[in-house]
Amino acid sequence: xxxxxxxxxxxxxxxxxxxxxxxxxxxxxxxxxxxxxxxxxxxxxxxxxxxxxxxxxxxxxxxxxxxxxxxxxxxxxxxxxxxxxxxxxxxxxxxxxxxxxxxxxxxxxxxxxxxxxxxxxxxxxxxxxxxxxxxxxxxxxxxxxxxxxxxxxxxxxxxxxxxxxxxxxxxxxxxxxxxxxxxxxxxxxxxxxxxxxxxxxxxxxxxxxxxxxxxxxxxxxxxxxxxxxxxxxxxxxxxxxxxxxxxxxxxxxxxxxxxxxxxxxxxxxxxxxxxxxxxxxxxxxxxxxxxxxxxxxxxxxxxxxxxxxxxxxxxxxxxxxxxxxxxxxxxxxxxxxxxxxxxxxxxxxxxxxxxxxxxxxxxxxxxxxxxxxxxxxxxxxxxxxxxxxxxxxxxxxxxxxxxxxxxxxxxxxxxxxxxxxxxxxxxxxxxxxxxxxxxxxxxxxxxxxxxxxxxxxxxxxxxxxxxxxxxxxxxxxxxxxxxxxxxxxxxxxxxxxxxxxx
Numbered sequence: 001x002x003x004x005x006x007x008x009x010x011x012x013x014x015x016x017x018x019x020x021x022x023x024x025x026x027x028x029x030x031x032x033x034x035x036x037x038x039x040x041x042x043x044x045x046x047x048x049x050x051x052x053x054x055x056x057x058x059x060x061x062x063x064x065x066x067x068x069x070x071x072x073x074x075x076x077x078x079x080x081x082x083x084x085x086x087x088x089x090x091x092x093x094x095x096x097x098x099x100x101x102x103x104x105x106x107x108x109x110x111x112x113x114x115x116x117x118x119x120x121x122x123x124x125x126x127x128x129x130x131x132x133x134x135x136x137x138x139x140x141x142x143x144x145x146x147x148x149x150x151x152x153x154x155x156x157x158x159x160x161x162x163x164x165x166x167x168x169x170x171x172x173x174x175x176x177x178x179x180x181x182x183x184x185x186x187x188x189x190x191x192x193x194x195x196x197x198x199x200x201x202x203x204x205x206x207x208x209x210x211x212x213x214x215x216x217x218x219x220x221x222x223x224x225x226x227x228x229x230x231x232x233x234x235x236x237x238x239x240x241x242x243x244x245x246x247x248x249x250x251x252x253x254x255x256x257x258x259x260x261x262x263x264x265x266x267x268x269x270x271x272x273x274x275x276x277x278x279x280x281x282x283x284x285x286x287x288x289x290x291x292x293x294x295x296x297x298x299x300x301x302x303x304x305x306x307x308x309x310x311x312x313x314x315x316x317x318x319x320x321x322x323x324x325x326x327x328x329x330x331x332x333x334x335x336x337x338x339x340x341x342x343x344x345x346x347x348x349x350x351x352x353x354x355x356x357x358x359x360x361x362x363x364x365x366x367x368x369x370x371x372x373x374x375x376x377x378x379x380x381x382x383x384x385x386x387x388x389x390x391x392x393x394x395x396x397x398x399x400x401x402x403x404x405x406x407x408x409x410x411x412x413x414x415x416x417x418x419x420x421x422x423x424x425x426x427x428x429x430x431x432x433x434x435x436x437x438x439x440x441x442x443x444x445x446x447x448x449x450x451x452x453x454x455x456x457x458x459x460x461x462x463x464x465x466x467x468x469x470x471x472x473x474x475x476x477x478x479x480x481x482x483x484x485x486x487x488x489x490x491x492x493x494x495x496x497x498x499x500x501x502x
Contacts, residue, residue: 062333135393
């Protein structure tokens with residue numbers, strides 16, 4: 001992408017650069033709108049809420065977040081990464097409480113932004129983030145593969161896996177499930193093959209092309225597949241009342257709000273870091289971006305809509321389409337609003353299986369299949385954290401999976417930093433010198449004691465700890481205990497040399 005140009009006149013130009021910039025932003029906004037439209041609708045349907053709420057969330061992402069400072073080129077809206085969490089919240093607390101959860105999550109994000117904590121989200125282990133996204137991708141794929149066949153998906157990742165043979169038998173038996181599955185599979189095939197077509201075809205974004213072609217096939221063939229239900233934009237908006245907030249008094253609800261806020265924040269700020277690498281314009285202010293996302297979620301929740309995040313698919317489309325300023329993301333919200341107001345009936349002809357195909361493809365892209373083998377060869381511990389996080393997200397839920405991944409990452413880091421080396425040398429007179437270097441923490445305590453306790457008791461021993469960079473309380477106490485025991489049973493007391501800093 002070329003650098004963002006100044007609005008001043010360049011030598012030799014007849015007029016200011018502003019019209020050029022505006023034209024680029026308008027064209028980019030149409031591309032982002034065409035990418036966002038099927039994703040907004042598909043994510044809403046997959047989350048178990050009316051399709052119109054996905055459009056409302058996309059509109060807020062454009063018109064509200066788009067005008068706020070933070071990141072100038074990334075685009076916000078409903079995210080596939082929150083689909084699982086939203087579905088669980090709707091199942092647990094009801095659709096009416098979804099807006100309340102989103103409002104509270106938005107207010108929490110605003111608080112985090114005001115406390116200047118946005119930059120700290122960049123300190124989260126990349127393996128945990130990739131594991132979280134991989135787990136979300138697995139849950140989306142396993143859930144939406146049932147929607148491909150117009151079949152209700154079972155709850156829980158384990159049941160989704162266990163009932164796959166039953167789904168396969170249902171599809172193989174023919175009839176409506178097979179018809180729907182073929183339409184959905186065709187949608188995925190278009191998404192996979194579309195980037196390989198000549199450039200004149202790729203002017204139309206792949207998700208829009210795939211959904212449009214599947215819709216045309218269903219219409220021409222008069223196929224019996226389920227379609228999106230439409231009730232109208234204003235009918236879908238449901239401002240949460242006191243009863244909706246009152247339903248969130250339990251500890252589990254607090255965990256849900258925290259999960260919404262933290263995961264949406266992390267996804268948005270990691271997306272910002274990725275988008276910044278794609279252009280040479282202004283860099284993201286992470287605290288301001290977190291504030292903008294919080295305001296967006298507060299407004300979206302006040303309308304009873306979905307939580308929003310910055311979305312890398314739309315943001316990448318915006319940059320690649322030549323956007324210069326934040327006007328492109330604001331205008332994409334305008335086009336979504338006009339579509340929802342003037343052409344809502346178009347949604348009712350879209351097959352659900354086509355939207356499921358879009359989400360299966362999106363979920364699959366969240367799983368870093370190509371990165372796993374190199375990561376395993378070069379950073380085996382990081383690969384284990386990634387796999388464990390993804391597995392935990394799949395078998396439990398998103399919040400618990402991420403917490404487990406963070407805990408595992410902390411333990412791994414502590415283990416890596418507590419590297420320890422013990423050497424035993426024989427000095428003149430038969431005296432043994434045990435030298436311990438590195439970081440002595442409780443994680444390495446079993447190894448230290450095993451090696452020291454294996455030393456002979458009939459020879460004088462000197463324990464040199466001056467090479468330690470860190471000696472925690474557990475190790476200090478254990479080493480003092482070992483020295484006392486060895487001194488009683490040995491030929492003479494153990495001499496211990498400690499570093500002056502410790």
